[in-house]
Amino acid sequence: MKIFIVLAHPEEKSFNAALFHTAINALAGAGHEVKTTNLYISNFQPVSDKRNFTHLKNADYFKQQEEEKYALRQNAFSPDILSEQEKVQWCDVMIWQFPLYWFSVPAILKGWIDKVFTMGKFYDNGKIYDNGFSVGKKALLSVTTGGPQKNYVADNYGSISSILFPIHRGILEFLGFSVLQPKIIYSVERLDDKERKMILDHWAERLMNIDKE
Amino acid sequence: MKIFIVLAHPEEKSFNAALFHTAINALAGAGHEVKTTNLYISNFQPVSDKRNFTHLKNADYFKQQEEEKYALRQNAFSPDILSEQEKVQWCDVMIWQFPLYWFSVPAILKGWIDKVFTMGKFYDNGKIYDNGFSVGKKALLSVTTGGPQKNYVADNYGSISSILFPIHRGILEFLGFSVLQPKIIYSVERLDDKERKMILDHWAERLMNIDKE
Numbered sequence: 001m002k003i004f005i006v007l008a009h010p011e012e013k014s015f016n017a018a019l020f021h022t023a024i025n026a027l028a029g030a031g032h033e034v035k036t037t038n039l040y041i042s043n044f045q046p047v048s049d050k051r052n053f054t055h056l057k058n059a060d061y062f063k064q065q066e067e068e069k070y071a072l073r074q075n076a077f078s079p080d081i082l083s084e085q086e087k088v089q090w091c092d093v094m095i096w097q098f099p100l101y102w103f104s105v106p107a108i109l110k111g112w113i114d115k116v117f118t119m120g121k122f123y124d125n126g127k128i129y130d131n132g133f134s135v136g137k138k139a140l141l142s143v144t145t146g147g148p149q150k151n152y153v154a155d156n157y158g159s160i161s162s163i164l165f166p167i168h169r170g171i172l173e174f175l176g177f178s179v180l181q182p183k184i185i186y187s188v189e190r191l192d193d194k195e196r197k198m199i200l201d202h203w204a205e206r207l208m209n210i211d212k213e
Numbered sequence: 214m215k216i217f218i219v220l221a222h223p224e225e226k227s228f229n230a231a232l233f234h235t236a237i238n239a240l241a242g243a244g245h246e247v248k249t250t251n252l253y254i255s256n257f258q259p260v261s262d263k264r265n266f267t268h269l270k271n272a273d274y275f276k277q278q279e280e281e282k283y284a285l286r287q288n289a290f291s292p293d294i295l296s297e298q299e300k301v302q303w304c305d306v307m308i309w310q311f312p313l314y315w316f317s318v319p320a321i322l323k324g325w326i327d328k329v330f331t332m333g334k335f336y337d338n339g340k341i342y343d344n345g346f347s348v349g350k351k352a353l354l355s356v357t358t359g360g361p362q363k364n365y366v367a368d369n370y371g372s373i374s375s376i377l378f379p380i381h382r383g384i385l386e387f388l389g390f391s392v393l394q395p396k397i398i399y400s401v402e403r404l405d406d407k408e409r410k411m412i413l414d415h416w417a418e419r420l421m422n423i424d425k426e
Contacts, residue, residue: 010260010261010262010263010275010277011274011275011276013274040260040262046259046260046320046321046324047223047253047259047320047321048223048314048319048320048321049223049253050223061224061226062223062224063224063402064223065359101261101323101327102323102326102327102330102379102383102384103379103380103382103383103384103387104317104323104379104383105323106261106323106327107259107260107261107320107321107323107324107326107327108259108260108261108320108324110314110315110317110318110319110320110323110324111259111320111321111323111324113315113320114314114315114319114320117315146278157382157383157387158378158379158382158383162375162378162379163378163379163383165371165375165376165378165379166315166316166317166371166375166376166378166379167316169316169370169371170315170316170317170370170371170376171315171316174316174370189276
């Protein structure tokens with residue numbers, strides 16, 4: 001299978017980076033094709049604006065969706081967007097590896113989402129959910145949290161499914177992806193070396209059989 | 214009252230900008246003090262990393278929360294963060310004006326959140342929710358959507374309350390804010406001039422009485 005993994009963590013020695021590199025090695029070792037984007041290393045610029053495009057339909061009144069439809073016809077997407085769109089279109093499975101920042105994705109990943117999934121190419125009128133452009137593809141969130149699992153309940157932070165709901169339902173399923181069970185590592189700062197190794201081993205094992213999910 | 218309004222929209226002619234300027238005028242006209250941040254105009258850099266700090270406790274292994282606690286003691290926050298933190302601490306009511314991008318805040322606002330609400334200053338162990346640093350302050354989301362109100366139901370996009378839940382519960386209430394009823398403008402692109410004027414008038418009227426909410 002063709003797997004695309006996006007990493008959003010500022011520290012290359014982090015457990016997020018370890019999960020990312022473990023995934024690459026496990027998948028490649030199992031004979032899958034892997035492409036990646038390391039958002040911090042590639043210095044991805046997450047602010048969505050006129051710079052998304054090499055030229056504009058209407059430079060005096062910026063309407064992003066109008067420009068996205070125009071850019072599709074005129075081949076006017078900036079190179080940083082185009083290369084990411086190609087990886088999404090190429091893959092069978094997309095994995096996002098990130099730490100939960102304020103109960104959502106870090107801004108650098110939010111900007112990647114804001115810029116990459118353009119109207120006309122990834123969704124359109126009537127082309128969402130079961131009719132989305134990404135139907136047949138799978139998506140998997142791999143998330144670390146600072147807080148302990150016991151806090152992820154309704155009368156505290158909220159359940160993890162309610163926290164991830166806008167991402168699962170509003171982004172991934174909206175685009176047509178089938179959402180796999182997310183990988184959640186709670187209290188990442190409190191794990192000892194033995195626990196970290198066990199988690200990495202389980203992650204590798206799961207991914208080597210990702211084609212069966 | 215002291216009101217702090219944050220705007221996150223790339224187009225100064227947008228309806229979001231009109232709502233922002235209407236709010237400033239209405240509040241100032243009613244005798245409230247107003248401070249603002251216009252994230253696109255101020256070219257806010259939303260990627261959270263080592264640049265959040267003027268110097269680091271551990272430059273070889275970046276742990277954001279550790280650095281945040283260190284920066285509080287050592288006065289090591291970057292100027293762009295410090296000036297925003299001061300506005301949050303100053304205000305009685307905080308308003309975020311933004312278009313819903315992929316069922317959440319635009320990346321430029323997500324990065325503002327990721328960078329500004331630092332550990333030790335805005336939350337800490339045991340200092341969240343009813344014990345948060347922002348207890349006594351109010352927060353209000355003012356949001357425009359592309360999609361129509363009828364799509365915001367459980368078997369489609371999801372209810373607006375479930376979409377805003379991670380922001381209301383995971384950010385604002387977590388910090389101690391009391392969350393006011395959000396202002397939601399659906400299908401913003403389809404509004405005619407008369408509807409826009411009516412919405413702006415209602416918004417001004419609501420804000421002139423914000424002290425009673």
